[in-house]
Amino acid sequence: MNDELDEIQAIFFEECAEGLATAEEGLSAMAAGDHSSETIAGVFRAVHSIKGGSGAFGHAALLAFSHRFENVLDEVRGGKIPPTAEVTKTMLAAFDILSDHVAAAQGQGALPADEEMLAELDRILETKGTGGAAAEPAAAAPAAAPAADEMGFVPVTVELEEFADPFGFEPVGVSLDDLDSPPPASGDWQIRFRPSRAAMANGAEPMFVIRELEELGGRVTGVDSAALPDLRDLDPEESYLVWTLSLPGSVEESAISDCFDFVAPDSEIEILREAPIEPEPSKTEVPEPTAEAAPAASGAPPAPAPRVAAAPRAEGGEAKTHEAAQTIRVDLSKLDMLLNLVGELVIRGSILSDRLSPRDQERVELPELARLTREIQDNVMSLRAQPIRQAFSRVPRMLRDLSAETGKQVQLETIGEMTEVDKGVIEKIGDPLTHMIRNAVDHGIESPADRIAAGKSPEGTIRLSAEQKGARIFVRVADDGRGIDRERVRAKAVEKGIISADAVLSNEEIDQLICAPGFSTAETISNISGRGVGMDVVRSNVEALGGRVEIQSVPGEGTTFTMALPLTLAILDGMIVRFAEQRFVLPLANVVEAVRPEPGQVQPMTPTSEVIELRGSYLPVKRLSDMFGLAANDPRTPEESLVIIVDSEAGNIGLMVDSIDDRREVVIKSLDENLHPIRGIGGATILGDGSIALILDIDALLAGASHSNAKYSPKGIAA
Amino acid sequence: MTTANVETIAAADRKIVTFTLGKQVFGIDMKSLIEIREWEEPTPLPSVPAYIRGVTNLRGTVVPVVGLSERLGWEPSVLHSRSCILVVNIDGKRAGFLVDHVADIIPISDSDIQPAPDVEIGEQGIISGLVQVPNKIQGGEDAVNDSGTMVLLLDLEALNVTRHLEMAA
Numbered sequence: 001m002n003d004e005l006d007e008i009q010a011i012f013f014e015e016c017a018e019g020l021a022t023a024e025e026g027l028s029a030m031a032a033g034d035h036s037s038e039t040i041a042g043v044f045r046a047v048h049s050i051k052g053g054s055g056a057f058g059h060a061a062l063l064a065f066s067h068r069f070e071n072v073l074d075e076v077r078g079g080k081i082p083p084t085a086e087v088t089k090t091m092l093a094a095f096d097i098l099s100d101h102v103a104a105a106q107g108q109g110a111l112p113a114d115e116e117m118l119a120e121l122d123r124i125l126e127t128k129g130t131g132g133a134a135a136e137p138a139a140a141a142p143a144a145a146p147a148a149d150e151m152g153f154v155p156v157t158v159e160l161e162e163f164a165d166p167f168g169f170e171p172v173g174v175s176l177d178d179l180d181s182p183p184p185a186s187g188d189w190q191i192r193f194r195p196s197r198a199a200m201a202n203g204a205e206p207m208f209v210i211r212e213l214e215e216l217g218g219r220v221t222g223v224d225s226a227a228l229p230d231l232r233d234l235d236p237e238e239s240y241l242v243w244t245l246s247l248p249g250s251v252e253e254s255a256i257s258d259c260f261d262f263v264a265p266d267s268e269i270e271i272l273r274e275a276p277i278e279p280e281p282s283k284t285e286v287p288e289p290t291a292e293a294a295p296a297a298s299g300a301p302p303a304p305a306p307r308v309a310a311a312p313r314a315e316g317g318e319a320k321t322h323e324a325a326q327t328i329r330v331d332l333s334k335l336d337m338l339l340n341l342v343g344e345l346v347i348r349g350s351i352l353s354d355r356l357s358p359r360d361q362e363r364v365e366l367p368e369l370a371r372l373t374r375e376i377q378d379n380v381m382s383l384r385a386q387p388i389r390q391a392f393s394r395v396p397r398m399l400r401d402l403s404a405e406t407g408k409q410v411q412l413e414t415i416g417e418m419t420e421v422d423k424g425v426i427e428k429i430g431d432p433l434t435h436m437i438r439n440a441v442d443h444g445i446e447s448p449a450d451r452i453a454a455g456k457s458p459e460g461t462i463r464l465s466a467e468q469k470g471a472r473i474f475v476r477v478a479d480d481g482r483g484i485d486r487e488r489v490r491a492k493a494v495e496k497g498i499i500s501a502d503a504v505l506s507n508e509e510i511d512q513l514i515c516a517p518g519f520s521t522a523e524t525i526s527n528i529s530g531r532g533v534g535m536d537v538v539r540s541n542v543e544a545l546g547g548r549v550e551i552q553s554v555p556g557e558g559t560t561f562t563m564a565l566p567l568t569l570a571i572l573d574g575m576i577v578r579f580a581e582q583r584f585v586l587p588l589a590n591v592v593e594a595v596r597p598e599p600g601q602v603q604p605m606t607p608t609s610e611v612i613e614l615r616g617s618y619l620p621v622k623r624l625s626d627m628f629g630l631a632a633n634d635p636r637t638p639e640e641s642l643v644i645i646v647d648s649e650a651g652n653i654g655l656m657v658d659s660i661d662d663r664r665e666v667v668i669k670s671l672d673e674n675l676h677p678i679r680g681i682g683g684a685t686i687l688g689d690g691s692i693a694l695i696l697d698i699d700a701l702l703a704g705a706s707h708s709n710a711k712y713s714p715k716g717i718a719a
Numbered sequence: 720m721t722t723a724n725v726e727t728i729a730a731a732d733r734k735i736v737t738f739t740l741g742k743q744v745f746g747i748d749m750k751s752l753i754e755i756r757e758w759e760e761p762t763p764l765p766s767v768p769a770y771i772r773g774v775t776n777l778r779g780t781v782v783p784v785v786g787l788s789e790r791l792g793w794e795p796s797v798l799h800s801r802s803c804i805l806v807v808n809i810d811g812k813r814a815g816f817l818v819d820h821v822a823d824i825i826p827i828s829d830s831d832i833q834p835a836p837d838v839e840i841g842e843q844g845i846i847s848g849l850v851q852v853p854n855k856i857q858g859g860e861d862a863v864n865d866s867g868t869m870v871l872l873l874d875l876e877a878l879n880v881t882r883h884l885e886m887a888a
Contacts, residue, residue: 628765
C-alpha cells in the first residue's frame with residue numbers, strides 16, 4: 001500500500017518536474033517578448049497541474065503558493081493583467097519560489113520564505129488596473145455562519161492527523177454548511193459530481209475538487225448519500241457520495257472543467273447550464289455581463305440547455321482524455337530490457353547472415369528480416385532519447401540565483417538544446433553541469449566593474465551548447481570571463497602538494513589541474529564554489545559515464561569547459577579493423593579515408609614517431625598496436641599495412657592497422673557494466689561470431705597519447 | 720558418500736564450490752556462482768593490470784575474465800584442457816575467474832569455518848576462512864590424509880576487480 005502511494009507520489013513529482021520545466025520555458029519566452037496566448041496558457045496549465053497534484057497529496061504550502069501564482073497567471077491569460085516586463089520578472093521570481101516549494105515537498109530543502117512574493121502577487125492582482133475587475137463575482141461565496149442544516153449535518157473539523165495518514169495529508173477543515181443555499185439562479189451552472197469509488201485509493205481527494213469549485217463561487221446544493229452503506233460495511237477508503245453544486249453563470253466552463261483535471265478516471269461529472277429565465281435563442285448574441293461565459297466553447301447549441309443524463313462531457317475533460325492517450329509512462333528498466341533483447345536479436349541476425357550463403361539468405365528473406373530488426377532497434381533507441389533541454393532547463397534559474405548572490409550580471413545563450421541524448425546520460429550530467437555553471441560564474445565571469453575596466457560589456461555571457469559529433473555528445477559551457485590564471489593555479493597546486501615546485505607543465509596541463517582532487521583557488525571559500533570539490537566531481541562524474549572533460553582557456557577572454565559524453569546504449573556505425581591479431585571497431589564518424597602506403601610514403605620522423613606524406617602534407621602516424629602495448633607476432637611494414645586517416649580533436653592523424661575487415665553497425669556494450677571505463681576504449685561490441693571487439697574512442701586515445709610523456713599527468717589523462 | 724558427509728549435509732548452512740589453483744583447494748559460496756564455462760581465450764584489453772585476461776561474451780554482456788592465480792599474486796595459471804572459468808556475481812557485477820579445475824559442490828556449516836591465520840596471500844581479507852572437507856578430490860596422491868582437505872574460502876567482495884583497480888589508481 002505504502003509502496004503504491006509512494007509510486008503515485010513519485011509520478012506526481014515527476015510531473016512537477018516536467019511542469020516546472022514547461023513553466024520556466026514559457027516564462028523565459030515571455031521575458032524574451034513572446035506574449036502569445038499559447039505560451040501564456042502553457043505556463044498557466046503547468047502551474048495549474050502542480051497545484052492540482054499538490055492538493056491531492058496534501059502539500060499545503062505548495063498548494064497555497066501555486067494557487068496564488070495561478071491566480072495571477074489566470075489573469076494574465078485572460079488579458080486582464082498585461083504581461084509587462086515587470087510582471088514577467090515577478091513571475092519568474094515566483095517561479096523560483098515555486099520550484100523551491102516543490103523541492104521542499106519532496107523533502108529536499110526547507111520551505112522557502114514566500115510571504116514577500118505572495119504579497120507581491122496579491123499586489124499585482126489588485127493593481128491590475130481598471131478593466132471589469134469590479135464586476136468579478138469571484139468572491140461571491142462568503143461562508144455562512146456554521147449552523148445545522150436540514151440534513152442535520154453540523155459543521156465539523158476533521159483532524160486527519162489522527163489517522164496516521166500515509167498520504168501525509170495536512171489536516172483540513174471541512175465545512176458542510178451552504179447545503180441550504182437558495183435554489184440556483186437562472187443561467188447558473190449545475191454540476192453533478194460522483195467521484196469514482198476508488199477515487200481516494202487512487203490519490204484523488206474529492207474534497208479538494210469541491211473546495212476548488214467553491215472558490216469559483218460555487219455552493220453545494222445537495223449531497224446524495226443513497227449509496228452510503230451501513231457503518232460496518234463502510235470502507236473508509238471508498239467514496240460513496242454524490243454532490244450537486246451550483247456555480248454562477250459568469251464562471252467560464254473551462255474554469256469549471258479545470259477543477260476536474262485530477263479526479264479519478266471513472267468519476268461521473270455532469271456540467272450543465274441552467275435554462276435562463278427568458279430562454280431566447282438569440283440570447284448569446286446580446287452582449288451582457290454573462291456573455292463571456294456563453295457556452296460557445298462547448299459547441300452546444302445555445303438553446304435551453306438539455307438536462308439529459310447523457311450530457312456531453314465538458315470540453316476540457318475530453319481534451320484531457322485525448323492528451324492522456326498520447327503518452328504513457330514506462331519504467332526505464334522495461335525499456336532497457338527491450339533494448340537489450342533487440343540488441344540480441346541484431347546479433348543473432350548477423351550470426352545467421354554469417355552462416356548462410358548469400359543465396360540462402362535471399363531464400364529465407366534474411367535481408368528483409370534484418371531491415372525490420374534494424375527498424376525496431378532504431379525505434380526502441382529513440383524511446384530512450386530525450387532532448388538535452390531537460391538537463392539545461394535548470395540552468396536559467398541557477399544563473400538568476402548566482403547573479404543575485406554574486407552581484408555579477410550574466411546572460412545565458414543556449415544552443416542545440418534539442419540535441420537528443422539517451423535519458424540515462426541526461427540524468428547524470430545534471431550535477432556536472434551545475435558545477436560547471438557555478439564555476440563559470442564564480443571564477444570566470446568578472447564583476448561588472450572589473451569587466452568595464454577590461455573594456456567588456458558589464459554583462460557576462462555564458463554560452464551553453466550541445467552538439468552530437470559521431471558517437472559523442474559535446475556539452476560546452478563557455479564564459480567570456482577572465483580565463484584561467486595559470487600562475488595562480490600553478491602556485492596553488494604547488495602549495496597543495498599536487499605537483500612539485502619544479503614540475504614542467506604545459507598550459508593545458510595547468511588548466512587540467514583545476515580538476516585535481518582538493519584543488520581550489522578561491523581566496524575565500526564562497527557559498528557557491530570554492531570548496532575544492534566542484535571540478536573534481538565534474539571530472540569523476542563525467543569519466544564514470546565514459547566521457548571526459550576538456551578545458552580551453554584564453555586569459556582575459558574566457559574559459560570553455562567541454563564534456564564529451566558517449567551516446568551510451570547507442571548503435572555505432574563502425575569500421576572493423578584488425579591489428580595485432582585482434583579486431584577493433586573504429587567509429588566511422590572519425591574515418592576520413594584509408595590509404596595503402598606506397599614505399600617511402602610513411603617515414604620515421606624521430607626514432608619513436610612516424611609521419612605519412614599525403615598530397616603534399618605530412619600527418620603523424622600512430623601504430624595502434626604500439627599504443628595498446630600489443631605486440632604483434634609478425635610486425636608488418638607500412639607497405640603491408642593500411643593507414644586510416646581519422647579526424648580527431650587534435651587534427652587529422654593516421655592510424656596504422658593490418659587490415660579492414662568489414663563495415664557495419666554495432667551495438668555498443670559498456671565495459672563498466674562489469675568492469676570500469678578504460679581510456680581510449682569507448683565500449684565493446686559482440687560480433688556476428690559471438691566474439692567481442694573493442695570500440696576505439698579516437699579522441700580519448702590520442703589525447704592520452706599526447707600526454708603520455710608529460711612528467712605529471714593529472715589522474716585520468718594517462719591512466 | 721561417507722557417513723561424515725551425510726552428517727555435514729544435515730548441519731549444512733550453505734554450499735560451497737571447490738576448485739583448485741595449483742595444489743591449493745579454494746572454495747566460494749555457491750550463491751555467488753552464475754555458471755562454469757570452458758576456457759575460451761578472451762578478448763584482451765589495453766591498459767589494465769595483467770591479471771585481467773580480457774573480456775568475454777556472456778549471453779550478450781561483456782564480462783571481464785580474471786586470472787585468479789595472478790590476482791592472488793601467484794604465478795599465472797598454465798592453461799590445460801580442464802581449465803575453466805567460474806562466472807560469479809560480485810556486488811551486482813559479473814566476473815569470470817580462471818581456475819585450474821572445478822572439484823565439487825560441498826555443503827558446510829558455518830561452525831566448521833575457522834578464521835584464516837594471518838597469512839600473506841594477495842592482500843588482506845581475501846581469505847575469509849578455512850574449512851576442512853572430507854577428502855573427495857580425485858587424482859589422489861596430493862596432500863591426502865585422513866583428516867580431509869583444507870579449503871581456503873575466498874571473500875569475493877575483497878576480490879572485487881573494480882575495487883582493486885580504484886585502490887591502485
